[in-house]
Amino acid sequence: MSGEEKYLTLDALIEQDACFAIYRLPGEQAPRFAMQTGENALLLNDVEELNGQHGFVIAPFRITASSPLILIRPDCTDLCEANTNFRNKKWGKTDTELQKKSKKSDYSLIFQRFHEPLLTGEMEKLVLSRNRTMEREEAFSPGRSFFRATEKYPHSFVYLLHTPQSGTWLGSSPEILLAGSGNEWKTVALAGTRYPNSGKVSWDDKNLREQHLVTSYILKQLTSFQLAPEINGPYTIKAGALAHLRTDFSFSLPDNRKIGTLLKALHPTPAVSGLPKEKAFEFIADHEGYDRSYYTGFLGILDPSAETNLYVNLRCMQIGRSWLTLFAGSGLLASSTFRDEWKETEQKLKTMASIVK
Ligand SMILES: C=C(O[C@H]1C=CC=C(C(=O)O)[C@@H]1O)C(=O)O
Numbered sequence: 001m002s003g004e005e006k007y008l009t010l011d012a013l014i015e016q017d018a019c020f021a022i023y024r025l026p027g028e029q030a031p032r033f034a035m036q037t038g039e040n041a042l043l044l045n046d047v048e049e050l051n052g053q054h055g056f057v058i059a060p061f062r063i064t065a066s067s068p069l070i071l072i073r074p075d076c077t078d079l080c081e082a083n084t085n086f087r088n089k090k091w092g093k094t095d096t097e098l099q100k101k102s103k104k105s106d107y108s109l110i111f112q113r114f115h116e117p118l119l120t121g122e123m124e125k126l127v128l129s130r131n132r133t134m135e136r137e138e139a140f141s142p143g144r145s146f147f148r149a150t151e152k153y154p155h156s157f158v159y160l161l162h163t164p165q166s167g168t169w170l171g172s173s174p175e176i177l178l179a180g181s182g183n184e185w186k187t188v189a190l191a192g193t194r195y196p197n198s199g200k201v202s203w204d205d206k207n208l209r210e211q212h213l214v215t216s217y218i219l220k221q222l223t224s225f226q227l228a229p230e231i232n233g234p235y236t237i238k239a240g241a242l243a244h245l246r247t248d249f250s251f252s253l254p255d256n257r258k259i260g261t262l263l264k265a266l267h268p269t270p271a272v273s274g275l276p277k278e279k280a281f282e283f284i285a286d287h288e289g290y291d292r293s294y295y296t297g298f299l300g301i302l303d304p305s306a307e308t309n310l311y312v313n314l315r316c317m318q319i320g321r322s323w324l325t326l327f328a329g330s331g332l333l334a335s336s337t338f339r340d341e342w343k344e345t346e347q348k349l350k351t352m353a354s355i356v357k
Contacts, residue, residue: 001080003147009082010143014162014319019072021056021161022079023300024150025309031150031158034074034301035082041163042071047267050260054303057310058166061268061292062285070163071302104342106130106289111338113287118334125213126274126283128341129329131290132349136324140356142168148355153240157311159299169294171316172351174239175271177298178263181307183252187222189214189234190312191271191331192245195347201236201243208234210331211245214271218249221265227251239315240351256304263298263310272296272312272329293318295327315351326352 001009013020013035020035034056044050046069047059053071060067076082107130117123146160153172162168175190191214192207203211211234222229233247253262273296274280284292295318300310317326328348330341 006079007141007143007147009079010146010160011141013082014142014168017162017164018082019163020082021058021072021159021299022146023056023157023159023161026155026157031079031146032301033077033079033082034072035076036072036074038075041165042073043165044069044071047264048260050263050302052257052304053260054305056161056300057302058161058163058169058294058297058299059263059267060294060297061272062281064291067291067293067297068165070165072163107342107345108338110287110289111332111341114283114332115334115336117283118332118336121334123280123283124275124333125210125270126280126332127270127272127296127329128332129288129292129296129327130345131295131325131327132353133323133325134353134356136320136322140324142170142319145170145355152355153351155237156239156315157300157309161299166294168319169313169316170319170352171313172240172355173311173314173316174237174244175312175314177266177269177300177310177312178259179307179309180253184250185253185308186248186250187218187266188249189218189247189269189271190237190244192234193330193344193348194243195241195344196243203236203245206333206335207245209333209335211247213275214269215247217270217275217277218247218266222249222251224265225262227253240354242347242351259302259304259308267298268296269312271331272314274331292327296329315348317352317356324352324356 022033024031056072058070114126114128149158149172156172156174158172160170176188192211229249229251234245237246297313328345330344
């Protein structure tokens with residue numbers, strides 16, 4: 001299959017409302033493909049219901065009727081065999097799910113609302129996000145953009161997916177939520193962002209603190225499962241034009257049948273939500289002003305008997321018929337300033353904006 005044929009096949013599968021994901025793991029060359037042509041994908045009500053399951057998981061930030069937890073159980077893993085005529089159906093979704101335009105003035109007000117409980121000490125950390133909707137140009141091809149992203153971001157998890165329930169999403173994530181096989185598993189704390197022009201990246205107290213909070217949280221969650229991780233970091237990694245602080249946790253998992261329970265304990269980490277966990281999760285739902293849907297959820301292949309690679313859904317966009325909505329957020333502490341956090345989200349939005357040409 002030529003490059004052009006691959007783009008056309010992927011675009012046609014989206015048009016036909018198919019249920020598939022194509023993804024490229026960091027450091028790998030060839031993308032992997034997972035499509036379910038038979039029955040519908042499985043919809044689950046709770047992350048813990050992933051125990052004992054396998055397939056391609058698409059989990060939202062918060063499970064709701066409009067953003068269910070989806071499990072694609074692939075019966076076709078070769079893009080060349082994806083029969084683009086397998087259904088006679090057309091993508092039925094209209095553009096009603098278009099996100100409201102978010103303006104800098106809106107972000108400024110919401111920033112203040114988020115900043116207040118941080119200043120009083122009621123909250124320790126809150127991740128504030130926003131979205132930007134742009135017009136989808138006629139020549140835009142999700143398939144071509146996916147392959148462009150795989151070239152541009154070799155160290156990230158790059159994916160394109162479509163299901164009737166989620167619509168179409170494309171992203172390039174630097175953050176592992178949980179990965180492993182057999183007895184060897186890992187997760188990471190990824191928090192702290194710089195956008196260096198060149199040379200050595202230096203980290204200020206705010207970024208180091210942000211990273212420390214996520215690291216402590218992950219360690220606490222793993223320890224509550226009697227897991228004793230080996231910890232490495234924090235160290236600097238590059239994600240496109242951005243640099244982040246990362247700490248690795250490696251551990252052995254005695255019971256692979258309880259991965260859903262572990263995922264429920266980890267998600268959402270304070271890298272995308274905040275601390276204290278429950279309070280921050282509710283605060284975001286009440287005050288952020290829009291539904292994150294699958295942004296800051298997690299996705300990837302779950303297969304306890306072979307290999308699991310689940311990533312946090314960052315640096316992503318939702319693809320509508322006539323629009324593209326890009327998402328980005330940043331971790332706020334009491335020491336945060338509006339100017340810096342706005343700038344950080346602008347830089348993060350460029351990850352997807354730069355492949356939409
Ligand atoms: C929430 C996002 O990034 C998270 C991951 C890495 C660094 C982050 C930060 O420094 O704020 C965020 O926690 C996003 O990219 O939308």
